[in-house]
Every structure is written in C-alpha cells, then in structure tokens.
Amino acid sequence: MTSTGTRSFLADDDLTPAEQAAVLDLAAELKQAPYAAKPLAGPLSVATIYDKPTLRTQVSFAAGIAELGGHAMLVDGTLAGIGKRESVADVARVLGRQAAAIVWRTYGQDAIEEMAAYSGVPVVNALTDEYHPCQLLADLLTVKEHKGALAGLTVAFVGDGACNMGNSWLLAGATAGMHVRVSAPDGQEPEQPMVDRANAIGRASGGSALLERDPVKAVDGADVVVTDTWVSMGKESEADQRLLKFADYTVTAALMAHAAPDAIVMHCLPAYRGKEIDAEVLDGPQSVVWDEAENRRHAQKAIITWLLEQT
Numbered sequence: 001m002t003s004t005g006t007r008s009f010l011a012d013d014d015l016t017p018a019e020q021a022a023v024l025d026l027a028a029e030l031k032q033a034p035y036a037a038k039p040l041a042g043p044l045s046v047a048t049i050y051d052k053p054t055l056r057t058q059v060s061f062a063a064g065i066a067e068l069g070g071h072a073m074l075v076d077g078t079l080a081g082i083g084k085r086e087s088v089a090d091v092a093r094v095l096g097r098q099a100a101a102i103v104w105r106t107y108g109q110d111a112i113e114e115m116a117a118y119s120g121v122p123v124v125n126a127l128t129d130e131y132h133p134c135q136l137l138a139d140l141l142t143v144k145e146h147k148g149a150l151a152g153l154t155v156a157f158v159g160d161g162a163c164n165m166g167n168s169w170l171l172a173g174a175t176a177g178m179h180v181r182v183s184a185p186d187g188q189e190p191e192q193p194m195v196d197r198a199n200a201i202g203r204a205s206g207g208s209a210l211l212e213r214d215p216v217k218a219v220d221g222a223d224v225v226v227t228d229t230w231v232s233m234g235k236e237s238e239a240d241q242r243l244l245k246f247a248d249y250t251v252t253a254a255l256m257a258h259a260a261p262d263a264i265v266m267h268c269l270p271a272y273r274g275k276e277i278d279a280e281v282l283d284g285p286q287s288v289v290w291d292e293a294e295n296r297r298h299a300q301k302a303i304i305t306w307l308l309e310q311t
C-alpha cells in the first residue's frame with residue numbers, strides 16, 4: 001500500500017515490465033553520466049534507516065543520494081524506537097515532513113507497507129525479510145551489461161529459496177521475462193504463492209518460474225547462477241541446522257560445469273566461501289559480484305529519480 005499519488009518501491013513487482021525496463025535504462029544512463037540527474041538538488045534529504053546490518057546498502061545509498069544532489073540523513077531506528085516508542089504511522093508522518101524520500105531496511109514487509117501508507121513521500125525497500133528489490137535492480141543491470149538483454153535468459157537460484165533473495169529473483173526475474181529456477185532443500189523453498197505470482201507476471205512478460213529440488217538439473221544450461229547466504233539476517237540462531245540442511249547446495253566448480261559455458265555467477269554478498277559458494281567460483285572468472293556491488297549505486301539512483309518523477 002502506498003499513499004495516494006505517491007509511488008513507492010516495496011517489492012519487485014511494484015514495477016511493471018515496462019517500468020522496470022525504464023528504471024534499468026535510467027540506471028545505465030546514470031552509470032555513464034553520474035551527475036546528469038539532480039532530483040535532490042537543494043540539497044533535499046532522504047531519510048535512511050537500517051534496522052539490520054549493512055555495508056553495500058548504506059554506502060551505495062549515501063554515495064548515490066549525494067550524486068543526485070541530496071543528503072542521506074541517517075536515522076537511528078533504535079533511538080527513534082520505530083513501532084515501539086512511536087507507531088510506524090506516526091514516524092512515517094514525521095519523516096515525510098522532513099525528507100523527500102525514505103529508505104528503510106527492516107524486518108517485516110507489513111511495517112514498510114505501513115511506512116509507505118502514511119509518509120506521503122516515496123519509500124524504498126532496502127531489504128526486508130520478504131524482498132530485496134534494490135539488489136535485484138542492480139543484479140538485472142549487471143546481467144544486462146554482461147549478456148546484452150534479459151528476456152529469455154535462464155537463471156538458477158541455488159540455496160535458500162525461502163529468503164528475500166529467492167523471492168526477489170522470482171518476481172524481478174519474471175518481470176524481466178527471464179526463466180527463473182529455484183533449487184532449495186526440503187522446507188527452504190519459496191512459498192508456492194510466490195512462484196504462482198511470478199508465473200502470473202511471466203504470462204505477460206514471457207518469463208516463467210519453477211522449483212527444482214536437484215541443483216544439477218536447476219543449473220543445467222543456465223545463463224546465470226545465483227546464490228546467497230544460507231543464514232539470512234535474523235536467522236542466526238538456526239545457523240548450525242542450516243549448514244547441515246544446505247550441505248548439497250554449494251555452488252561449486254563441478255556444479256558450474258552444468259551451466260552454459262558463458263554463464264555468470266552472482267551473489268549479493270556478504271559471501272561465506274566454502275559454504276554457499278566455493279572460493280574458486282566466487283573469486284573466479286565467471287563471477288560478477290563486484291559489478292553487482294557497484295551497480296547498487298546506479299540502480300538505486302535510478303529508482304529514487306524515477307519514483308520522484310512519478311509523484
């Protein structure tokens with residue numbers, strides 16, 4: 001839910017296929033000409049709030065907001081006591097009077113939806129338990145740079161399919177017209193409604209989504225192989241049992257041999273070498289992880305600029 005007349009980016013499929021393509025085109029343009037768009041000139045402030053650990057997200061938003069002519073106002077969510085000391089709705093109404101947009105990394109999707117419903121300014125999801133849509137814009141920009149186009153490519157996501165990155169790949173990949181295969185152990189698959197939602201998007205975009213338990217079959221002929229940590233933020237207490245559960249889902253050189261010969265390997269980072277991905281793959285020639293990390297800035301500048309233009 002979003003305030004009337006204000007667009008937010010809370011989940012990957014908040015953008016239609018045409019809108020996603022426009023944002024990715026803008027990201028590519030801003031990568032070439034970093035100071036070409038100044039929607040935050042003044043400078044206007046963007047409130048940035050991180051309730052979970054962050055490196056790439058905080059620095060790429062701060063750098064990107066500065067390049068857009070604005071100021072990244074770091075709001076300490078613990079000091080503010082969002083949802084405890086004051087309701088999310090009241091925090092949203094206050095922030096919306098000070099900032100041109102709000103960027104929030106938090107836990108529940110319901111909280112960020114409430115923020116967007118009451119802020120009156122665009123809200124950008126900088127990762128929730130459910131989605132990581134800014135990462136996906138950066139990832140799709142990266143795939144486009146390496147493959148020339150997105151539609152029709154096959155992506156294999158191997159590992160924790162039940163996490164934000166699994167969900168976001170399903171929705172964003174399908175929006176881009178890609179064929180997304182998710183390979184996860186029993187109990188760690190994305191929920192079926194998420195797969196159905198991706199397939200519904202795919203009926204218009206030409207993309208598709210499916211679950212494939214066997215990682216070798218999932219990776220077979222894939223153009224893009226993606227993984228993510230087996231222990232997402234907030235799941236640390238399950239770490240030991242997760243290491244056992246995911247043991248057959250490491251992205252190894254042997255697994256990569258089943259992908260297309262020119263396949264690229266992606267990881268949103270932080271990576272745990274020897275667990276979800278072997279060092280020789282992460283640090284090898286097929287890996288594009290540093291491009292992904294850089295492209296966070298370009299993609300986020302594009303979504304902020306685009307959202308402000310819609311308002």
Ligand code: NVA
Nearest residue numbers: 163165232233268269
């Ligand atoms: N699935 C991971 C992504 C980290 C950027 C997590 O939520 O911790």
